[in-house]
Amino acid sequence: MAYELLTLERHDNGVAVLTLANGKVNALSGALVAEIGAAAQDLTDSPPSAVIVSGGDRIFAAGAEISEFGGPDEAKVIGPEIHAAFDRLAALPCLVIAAVSGYALGGGCELSLACDYRIASERAVFGQPEILLGIIPGGGGTQRLARVVGPSKAKEMCLTGRQVKAEEALRIGLADEVVSPESLMDRALELGATLAKGATVGQGICKRAIDEGLSTSLAAGLQIELDAFVEVFGTEDSQIGVKSFLENGPGKAEFVGR
Known part of the structure; x- marks a missing residue:
């Protein structure tokens, strides 16, 4: 608009x-x-x-x-x-x-x-x-x-x-x-x-976990983190990042934002 x-x-x-x-x-x-x-x-x-x-x-x-x-x-x-x-x-x-x-x-x-x-x-x-x-x-x-x-x-x-x-x-x-x-x-x-240039979907998941956790108890926040941790492993970027780390070391992954 x-x-x-x-x-x-x-x-x-x-x-x-x-x-x-x-x-x-x-x-x-x-x-x-x-x-x-x-x-x-x-x-x-x-x-x-x-x-x-x-x-x-x-x-x-x-x-x-x-x-x-x-x-x-x-x-x-x-x-x-x-x-x-x-x-x-x-x-x-x-x-x-x-x-x-x-x-x-x-x-x-x-x-x-x-x-x-x-x-x-x-x-x-x-x-x-x-x-x-x-x-x-x-x-x-x-x-x-x-x-x-x-x-x-x-x-x-x-x-x-x-x-x-x-x-x-x-x-x-x-x-x-x-x-x-x-x-x-x-x-x-x-x-x-x-x-x-980073894992933008993972960034969004991480931000959400921090924000939601701040509005609740530590125990509930830790559960939010665990749920987000599982969720992020369903992204294409997580597969790219882990594979790149094992093959080339840290900081060299080329993420695709998915």
Whole structure:
């Protein structure tokens, strides 16, 4: 489908790049959230090898469109719409990489948290400043942030609205890498290309096992892993990988993505 507030580009190597394009601040309006959900569905229907989510050089995404906020009735609509779009993105059967340059605040931070891996430029700034408006995060921030940085740090960030710069984000685990602004997309594309050469079906199975296991007990999570372990041996790539290892040693398999 055609998008007005974002672009979705598929590279020949199987990497897809979703770039927000809603004005200078990439406000997460209802219309943009709907397009993110639609793009995620497009990617679900035809899965890429990896996805990169990016925004502007100085503002990744500055948060929700405040003018659309009202009272509880509006919140009952806005919250579920954001959750649905971000959950669909998070559930993609491949690594979803956030390439964050500039401000990722409120919904922008929550969008980055819905991704599996965050590469931040040196000018990146993360934050959940909703409390400064007298409200709280409603796009997954209270839950995903706590799972990434721990409950104490998540409470401190959400209850004060304090913004976190790139180096601190790296230190607390909110960012996984910090690179120069000039090399941000190159690094994201490099990681995406590396994944595209791998056993992509197995990558998706592994991601699903990790995500599902985090939402349950250790015992249940270990059973999820065992089921996934059996499942992955049914892929063509597993046969290729094992055969290649026995004949040529590790790291030389040429996978086919099946």
